[in-house]
Amino acid sequence: MASDVEKWKDELYGTEIRAEIERFAEAGWEAIPDDEHDAWFERFKWYGLYHQRAGQESYFMMRIGPPGGVLEPGQFRQLVEIADDFSRGPAENPEFGNGWIDVTTRQAIQLHWIRLEDVPEIFDRLEAVGLSTVQACGDSWRNIVGCPVAGKDKHEHVDADTLATELHDTFKRNETYSNLPRKWKVSVTGCDEGCGQGDINDLAFEPAEKEIDGESVTGYNVRVGGGLSRNEPRLARDIDVFVTQEQAIEVAGGISGLFRDHGDRENRYNARMKFLVDEWGPEAIRETLQADYVDFELETAGEDLRDSYSYNAGEADGKHDHVGVHEQDDGNYYVGLNVLVGRIGVDDAYELADAAATYGSGEVRLTQRQNIVFTDVPAENLDDLRGEAVLDDYSPDPHPFQRGSIACTGTEFCSLSIVETKNRQVRFGRWLTDNVSLPEGVENFHIHLSGCTASCAQPQIADVSLRGMKTRKNGEPVEALDIGLGGGLGAEPQFASWVAERIPADEVPGAIANLIENFTEVRDGNESFREFVAARDADELADLIEPEETDYDDPYLHNTKRTWYPYADEDDLEASPAPARADGTPISSDD
Amino acid sequence: MSIALRTLDDGAWISVNNSRQVSVSDVWTLSRGVFCDCKPAYVLLEAFLDVRVDGPTVVAEAVGQCLECGVRETITYLPVGRIVDGTFEPVDPETVQSVLEPAGKH
Numbered sequence: 001m002a003s004d005v006e007k008w009k010d011e012l013y014g015t016e017i018r019a020e021i022e023r024f025a026e027a028g029w030e031a032i033p034d035d036e037h038d039a040w041f042e043r044f045k046w047y048g049l050y051h052q053r054a055g056q057e058s059y060f061m062m063r064i065g066p067p068g069g070v071l072e073p074g075q076f077r078q079l080v081e082i083a084d085d086f087s088r089g090p091a092e093n094p095e096f097g098n099g100w101i102d103v104t105t106r107q108a109i110q111l112h113w114i115r116l117e118d119v120p121e122i123f124d125r126l127e128a129v130g131l132s133t134v135q136a137c138g139d140s141w142r143n144i145v146g147c148p149v150a151g152k153d154k155h156e157h158v159d160a161d162t163l164a165t166e167l168h169d170t171f172k173r174n175e176t177y178s179n180l181p182r183k184w185k186v187s188v189t190g191c192d193e194g195c196g197q198g199d200i201n202d203l204a205f206e207p208a209e210k211e212i213d214g215e216s217v218t219g220y221n222v223r224v225g226g227g228l229s230r231n232e233p234r235l236a237r238d239i240d241v242f243v244t245q246e247q248a249i250e251v252a253g254g255i256s257g258l259f260r261d262h263g264d265r266e267n268r269y270n271a272r273m274k275f276l277v278d279e280w281g282p283e284a285i286r287e288t289l290q291a292d293y294v295d296f297e298l299e300t301a302g303e304d305l306r307d308s309y310s311y312n313a314g315e316a317d318g319k320h321d322h323v324g325v326h327e328q329d330d331g332n333y334y335v336g337l338n339v340l341v342g343r344i345g346v347d348d349a350y351e352l353a354d355a356a357a358t359y360g361s362g363e364v365r366l367t368q369r370q371n372i373v374f375t376d377v378p379a380e381n382l383d384d385l386r387g388e389a390v391l392d393d394y395s396p397d398p399h400p401f402q403r404g405s406i407a408c409t410g411t412e413f414c415s416l417s418i419v420e421t422k423n424r425q426v427r428f429g430r431w432l433t434d435n436v437s438l439p440e441g442v443e444n445f446h447i448h449l450s451g452c453t454a455s456c457a458q459p460q461i462a463d464v465s466l467r468g469m470k471t472r473k474n475g476e477p478v479e480a481l482d483i484g485l486g487g488g489l490g491a492e493p494q495f496a497s498w499v500a501e502r503i504p505a506d507e508v509p510g511a512i513a514n515l516i517e518n519f520t521e522v523r524d525g526n527e528s529f530r531e532f533v534a535a536r537d538a539d540e541l542a543d544l545i546e547p548e549e550t551d552y553d554d555p556y557l558h559n560t561k562r563t564w565y566p567y568a569d570e571d572d573l574e575a576s577p578a579p580a581r582a583d584g585t586p587i588s589s590d591d
Numbered sequence: 592m593s594i595a596l597r598t599l600d601d602g603a604w605i606s607v608n609n610s611r612q613v614s615v616s617d618v619w620t621l622s623r624g625v626f627c628d629c630k631p632a633y634v635l636l637e638a639f640l641d642v643r644v645d646g647p648t649v650v651a652e653a654v655g656q657c658l659e660c661g662v663r664e665t666i667t668y669l670p671v672g673r674i675v676d677g678t679f680e681p682v683d684p685e686t687v688q689s690v691l692e693p694a695g696k697h
């Protein structure tokens with residue numbers, strides 16, 4: 001039987017949702033009929049609006065997806081102003097205050113505490129600078145990710161920025177592809193470093209070269225069916241197809257059409273491309289694509305550049321991210337700034353917007369490591385940019401534990417989450433920076449924290465993967481983390497293996513400290529952490545993790561999900577001010 | 592009066608009459624050693640797979656993991672609440688649940 005979600009999508013989905021949002025915004029939150037809440041909130045996702053978790057009714061998360069993470073001059077500032085005016089909650093976050101923007105692992109911006117009544121004005125302001133929330137959530141083409149410095153980078157082989165933008169322009173608001181069985185995530189890589197993270201996407205374009213009619217042509221190889229969610233991580237699989245830039249659009253439409261028609265609409269758990277590829281195999285995907293979805297003869301795969309991929313490849317040296325000062329191919333520089341767990345308070349964000357405009361072109365790009373990049377900075381401006389006070393906190397040269405930290409949304413706003421994430425990761429990073437040193441020559445160490453198995457923080461491709469769990473400590477349930485080790489991308493991508501389970505969250509920094517100490521002691525010469533993990537079996541590794549309490553203090557051990565907001569003075573669900581009217585006054589419920 | 596029951600957001604919660612009533616990530620106490628050998632078993636629910644009514648009882652199918660022994664299993668019959676006069680009354684996850692069919696039976 002088709003799920004309720006499929007039924008609702010059949011009735012109304014895609015661009016038609018816009019008018020309904022406007023209608024409800026005009027009439028106010030209470031105008032949404034009680035018995036239609038589930039249906040409308042499911043539909044709103046298509047326009048980038050996600051109803052926040054229990055205890056926060058009537059407040060929405062809003063996601064804005066610029067293709068490839070490129071925010072043109074002026075766009076970043078507009079987002080900051082919108083956050084300043086509309087993204088304010090009824091309580092403060094102790095680390096981040098009230099009013100901020102989140103940079104996400106798929107190069108999008110997320111705003112929280114958005115009121116439905118404000119949405120039309122926000123949409124207008126976004127559109128005024130060429131931004132939109134369309135398909136940022138929901139069952140369709142999500143934000144297209146790619147090399148964050150595409151078009152600027154010395155390592156580039158094909159212009160990934162152009163393709164990402166063309167895909168965005170073709171498949172956003174495109175009725176033929178607006179209702180897919182589930183989300184559809186696409187990545188475009190153009191460089192020889194592999195920073196598009198294609199391997200963990202539903203559809204990946206990767207740079208390649210192919211001899212066609214005696215001529216060497218540059219374009220892309222195609223992989224499909226990667227993803228991290230639900231304890232079932234998959235690397236995208238090679239379907240032996242090479243495309244030119246022009247063919248890429250048709251093939252992308254073809255593959256998402258294949259998914260639209262053959263993906264599992266009966267069972268949402270099973271409705272991802274990775275499971276279809278499991279079931280059919282890459283050959284059958286290719287055959288069906290050729291037979292039913294494209295009008296020209298597909299080329300077989302070309303020569304790829306995967307052997308040179310260095311991004312998150314686990315070597316002790318090598319380029320792991322886009323943080324720092326790097327020369328562009330035009331002689332200007334791009335400057336990657338570290339954003340701890342992706343969150344920027346509005347006051348800082350204004351200063352960053354100013355700095356980007358003063359010293360560079362004003363363009364700000366978002367990376368899949370939740371960081372930002374200023375582009376087009378002339379050499380003579382670099383020193384002045386480095387001297388800006390705001391760069392003390394958003395540093396081009398951060399400590400490895402700050403630089404390597406990624407955290408998802410967690411119990412603060414997300415209904416799936418099992419544990420608190422962002423504030424905890426900030427505290428982990430601070431404690432590790434103060435207490436732990438990495439061995440000689442290890443400049444990069446990635447620690448990713450996800451609140452549940454959906455894996456939004458991409459834990460499986462980190463050196464240390466942390467995933468939300470619970471355990472019992474002194475007879476009480478407490479928030480805990482599973483610990484995985486040795487994940488990463490590169491020529492030989494590898495998912496972390498889970499070697500320690502249900503470690504109470506307050507013992508995790510101690511566990512990481514002991515692990516790094518053991519690694520420093522027994523590693524072979526300048527073995528990287530990933531090589532070190534690969535050379536050992538799970539039991540050996542588990543022995544190297546010795547969880548223990550330290551002077552690290554974890555204020556979020558109790559069940560943060562049972563609160564309306566984990567940091568409120570009165571955090572009890574009963575004390576929730578939600579749902580609330582547009583002006584924030586609670587709407588009393590008398591059922 | 593008919594009751595609208597469904598799981599949403601990838602099994603994150605159970606909706607009863609369009610209101611979020613039961614959420615994953617709570618620890619449920621299960622008795623009788625039917626989930627695993629632990630007595631009682633403290634089981635973290637990770638996802639709801641299905642929900643239905645059985646008489647007045649709202650019953651979920653869920654995936655969970657035992658916090659002591661680590662067994663991860665499907666629970667086919669987990670009472671999560673009751674419908675009383677058309678209103679949902681949730682079961683407290685911390686009270687011991689004994690009405691539980693053997694895991695794996697479908």
Ligand code: HEM
Pocket residue numbers: 050051052053061063104105106107108110143200227228229408409413414415416454455456457458600601603
């Ligand atoms: C309010 C609830 C949620 C919040 C705040 C949230 C937040 C996020 C964020 C920040 C990202 C990365 C950014 C992006 O896509 O632009 C993300 C990605 C993701 N989300 Fe969520 N999410 C929520 C609900 C969900 C749900 C319900 C699911 C599953 C049904 C889910 C599964 C994922 C997965 C699998 C990824 C991507 C990981 C990858 O790169 O493969 N999220 N989410």
Ligand code: SF4
Pocket residue numbers: 408409410411414415416417418450451452453454455456457
């Ligand atoms: S990983 Fe889980 S907890 Fe974290 S944002 Fe994604 S769905 Fe929510």
Ligand SMILES: [Zn+2]
Pocket residue numbers: 627628629632657658659660661662
């Ligand atoms: Zn057990």
